[in-house]
Amino acid sequence: MAKLSVFLLSLLLFSFLIIPSASAGDDYTAFVYAGCSQPQYAADTAYAYSADSVLTTLANAAAFGPYANSTSGAVSGVLQCRADLPLAVCAACVRSALSELSTLCPSAAAAAVQLRACFLRYGNDSFLGRQDTSLLYKKCGAPAPPANSADFLGMRDASLGALVTAAAPGGYRVGGAGYVQAMSQCVGDIGPKQCTDCVAAAVTQLKSWCDGANAGEAYLGKCYARFWSNGGTVYSPAHEDHVDEAGKTLAIIIGLMAAVALIIVFLSFIRRAGNGK
Structure with a gap:
């Protein structure tokens, strides 16, 4: 054959x-x-x-x-x-x-x-140990929201860039920036340099074919790379401070309401005691 x-x-x-x-x-x-x-x-x-x-x-x-x-x-x-x-x-x-x-x-x-x-x-095509960056399959997600699109692209590029620069045993790599996550995996029959080259080729495919999409994945002969959005909420110190302040305000309001209720109960008790005399 x-x-x-x-x-x-x-x-x-x-x-x-x-x-x-x-x-x-x-x-x-x-x-x-x-x-x-x-x-x-x-x-x-x-x-x-x-x-x-x-x-x-x-x-x-x-x-x-x-x-x-x-x-x-x-x-x-x-x-x-x-x-x-x-x-x-x-x-x-x-x-x-x-x-x-x-x-x-x-x-x-x-x-x-x-x-x-x-x-x-x-x-029977002797593929073991041989580099292969030919594109086998790709798919892109829906268009990312136009708001903050520049921020999204920056986070996407940072996440994908981390995949290329990472050095992880077994060819599995992860990256993340803001609310954008990414991962890649190489087949174990190629070496670290071949893996990096393959992932870089997959990342290039994603940036070319899925530009503006909220998710994407590219599968090459010996590796794949993916990125996706976690929903668009970035938790920053400023955000956490805002949440803390809101919590403090709510606690104060609840405390004031409890104090007013106690005063009303106390005054009602005094009134009943006066009427009983």
Whole structure:
């Protein structure tokens, strides 16, 4: 079987994701995209057995670490989970990814699927250890509110810039400025320099394609980058001082009302005592 040397060109892509406004509510098994090669393998062939062996190995490995790769015969495979999540989440995500592959890409000679918390890929195109900054999938959120748009862009750029300059083990990086958050993840078969270059390419894609959007994500061959808004409220010392002053004012008002009530009760008691004489 001929090698699939240009994976992206041979893929049929599927995507159904609506970008959430914040990662806190993420469904870790939410579908992002899948790609299936047009060439397929026949059942009961050496390639079929190799593909099954690779996927089984990766499924088992997900319980022990966020990254793993496997090779059997002509087939290689890789999985990458978000490094900040528990291994149980990784294992569950990979199981869901395998289910998506069996539904969307049955018997595909090469395929990849990205869920919110994990990435799974297999094929015979020798992709392990090789840099790949080709864009596989991107999506932008709704337009950001026009008010304070310059501030939002500044926070977005600062958050994304932190991803490029960060140096984190496992390729997982986070950034944040104001109410804008960002994260990125590289596949574990590339080195730190390749990871930084890939994230920088993803950030460039986001700034180009999602300029003015309140969220965006770009998935490249060996990494992805995301940014999103937490809602537009920036808690600053001035804001906290304002809240404190409001609290003090409310406490004073309540105290005055309580004092007036006590005076009324006291005067009523005195009046009743005078009438009883």
